[in-house]
Amino acid sequence: xxxxxxxxxxxxxxxxxxxxxxxxxxxxxxxxxxxxxxxxxxxxxxxxxxxxxxxxxxxxxxxxxxxxxxxxxxxxxxxxxxxxxxxxxxxxxxxxxxxxxxxxxxxxxxxxxxxxxxxxxxxxxxxxxxxxxxxxxxxxxxxxxxxxxxxxxxxxxxxxxxxxxxxxxxxxxxxxxxxxxxxxxxxxxxxxxxxxxxxxxxxxxxxxxxxxxxxxxxxxxxxx
Amino acid sequence: xxxxxxxxxxxxxxxxxxxxxxxxxxxxxxxxxxxxxxxxxxxxxxxxxxxxxxxxxxxxxxxxxxxxxxxxxxxxxxxxxxxxxxxxxxxxxxxxxxxxxxxxxxxxxxxxxxxxxxxxxxxxxxxxxxxxxxxxxxxxxxxxxxxxxxxxxxxxxxxxxxxxxxxxxxxxxxxxxxxxxxxxxxxxxxxxxxxxxxxxxxxxxxxxxxxxxxxxxxxxxxxxxxxxxxxxxxxxxxxxxxxxxxxxxxxxxxxxxxxxxxxxxxxxxxxx
Numbered sequence: 001x002x003x004x005x006x007x008x009x010x011x012x013x014x015x016x017x018x019x020x021x022x023x024x025x026x027x028x029x030x031x032x033x034x035x036x037x038x039x040x041x042x043x044x045x046x047x048x049x050x051x052x053x054x055x056x057x058x059x060x061x062x063x064x065x066x067x068x069x070x071x072x073x074x075x076x077x078x079x080x081x082x083x084x085x086x087x088x089x090x091x092x093x094x095x096x097x098x099x100x101x102x103x104x105x106x107x108x109x110x111x112x113x114x115x116x117x118x119x120x121x122x123x124x125x126x127x128x129x130x131x132x133x134x135x136x137x138x139x140x141x142x143x144x145x146x147x148x149x150x151x152x153x154x155x156x157x158x159x160x161x162x163x164x165x166x167x168x169x170x171x172x173x174x175x176x177x178x179x180x181x182x183x184x185x186x187x188x189x190x191x192x193x194x195x196x197x198x199x200x201x202x203x204x205x206x207x208x209x210x211x212x213x214x215x216x217x218x219x220x221x222x223x224x
Numbered sequence: 225x226x227x228x229x230x231x232x233x234x235x236x237x238x239x240x241x242x243x244x245x246x247x248x249x250x251x252x253x254x255x256x257x258x259x260x261x262x263x264x265x266x267x268x269x270x271x272x273x274x275x276x277x278x279x280x281x282x283x284x285x286x287x288x289x290x291x292x293x294x295x296x297x298x299x300x301x302x303x304x305x306x307x308x309x310x311x312x313x314x315x316x317x318x319x320x321x322x323x324x325x326x327x328x329x330x331x332x333x334x335x336x337x338x339x340x341x342x343x344x345x346x347x348x349x350x351x352x353x354x355x356x357x358x359x360x361x362x363x364x365x366x367x368x369x370x371x372x373x374x375x376x377x378x379x380x381x382x383x384x385x386x387x388x389x390x391x392x393x394x395x396x397x398x399x400x401x402x403x404x405x406x407x408x409x410x411x412x413x414x415x416x417x418x419x420x421x422x423x424x425x426x427x428x429x430x431x432x433x434x435x436x437x438x439x440x441x442x443x444x445x446x447x448x449x450x451x452x453x454x455x456x457x458x459x460x461x462x463x464x465x466x467x468x469x470x471x472x473x474x475x476x477x478x479x480x481x482x483x484x485x486x487x488x489x490x491x492x493x494x495x496x
Contacts, residue, residue: 078403081410089396169375169396178312179397182379185339187316 009184010193020176021197028159031094035101043109064103070164072096077168093165101158112147148219152209156202252321253451256460259324265302267293268309268317270328272401274425275481277328288481289327295473299464312379315339318449326449331381341452343461345445348488352441355415357433364437367415368392375404375413381444382417402426421482443488
């Protein structure tokens with residue numbers, strides 16, 4: 001292959017691309033936090049809740065897990081205005097990713113809740129722990145340790161998933177790369193650079209998460 | 225930590241290589257001889273630019289660009305292969321040799337000419353401003369305000385035009401014409417600036433009152449794009465484009481697909 005790489009037009013645009021990476025991280029972080037809140041609530045409903053509430057949560061989870069995220073955001077962005085609900089590009093992407101994450105995190109957390117051992121709960125009861133103490137000292141440490149690795153994985157997936165935002169006019173890393181590509185037509189150079197940026201960003205997040213997992217929750221996680 | 229940095233470097237290099245392997249280099253663009261020997265001409269057409277390119281009843285790509293490239297294929301004595309392209313990827317496609325030539329409103333401009341070569345102009349594009357009736361203005365220059373948002377197709381010519389001539393306006397970039405027109409109809413933006421012949425089909429799909437700002441904003445010349453250094457192919461195409469123009473075939477096809485004559489005709493000139 002005798003393709004000549006020409007990065008001359010790309011380097012001056014690197015700060016612009018990195019600004020996009022920052023926006024990608026921001027979207028992933030906010031959507032993940034929102035997703036955790038929804039997921040914790042829905043997982044609690046599925047584990048401890050009543051029949052009707054559980055059914056409503058089931059419909060939500062089944063719907064969002066079995067349709068592509070792209071379709072969900074497309075619906076929020078282009079279909080809702082026909083019903084008078086108007087979301088900006090950023091809001092539609094953020095809400096779409098949050099709802100999608102909420103559904104997946106519900107399932108992940110439900111599995112975590114169910115992994116608590118009945119014998120440990122009984123032992124806690126015998127020792128005279130209150131309900132709150134049971135949650136604080138028995139359920140949480142156990143569940144957190146089990147849940148942390150899959151939650152971290154999902155967070156990494158979400159960081160990469162932010163590239164979808166470009167389709168809806170959000171100028172994150174991929175969107176900005178497409179713009180630079182449209183101006184310079186140096187596709188290989190632009191996409192090579194953002195591939196490296198994505199790798200660096202996700203590896204960095206993996207290391208941080210693995211460190212938190214090891215020291216805060218004693219989860220068995222490899223640090224790269 | 226050293227181990228981590230080493231892994232990081234390896235991962236980065238792998239990512240770069242993987243990207244590079246997906247798209248072949250410019251060296252893969254075919255010469256005229258290779259096209260003749262293979263018996264097919266691969267033409268990139270954008271099916272979202274009706275009537276230049278559109279999907280017909282059989283869900284196949286048809287339109288002015290397809291008919292025009294069929295004429296070229298007939299003159300070469302080869303079979304036509306139509307390849308779907310979009311506004312952002314059409315230039316990388318032809319530069320990397322995935323297609324032999326690209327049509328689809330290829331405006332000739334110096335930026336693009338750094339990457340690909342152009343033939344003589346095939347047709348013109350007359351730019352206008354599309355907006356909703358409630359936002360109508362009498363002159364496009366009135367739209368140079370910070371509270372005006374244009375919605376445009378990423379990678380299309382008007383994006384640069386707006387940057388240079390309406391620097392105060394905001395721009396929302398989407399990836400195709402149907403989404404751009406829908407966004408405008410839903411009120412996500414105030415106006416779009418483009419070749420309005422191409423969006424008629426999408427405008428009809430929305431129950432809103434459109435308004436076209438009458439002033440012709442600009443005129444561009446569109447040609448056929450070929451890979452850099454494929455001079456023998458480009459030379460042949462120039463002769464063919466001239467012949468199709470001289471014999472009135474271009475105008476005939478334009479009338480067939482657009483229903484009107486080209487607003488700004490390409491002057492025929494035997495000098496090139």
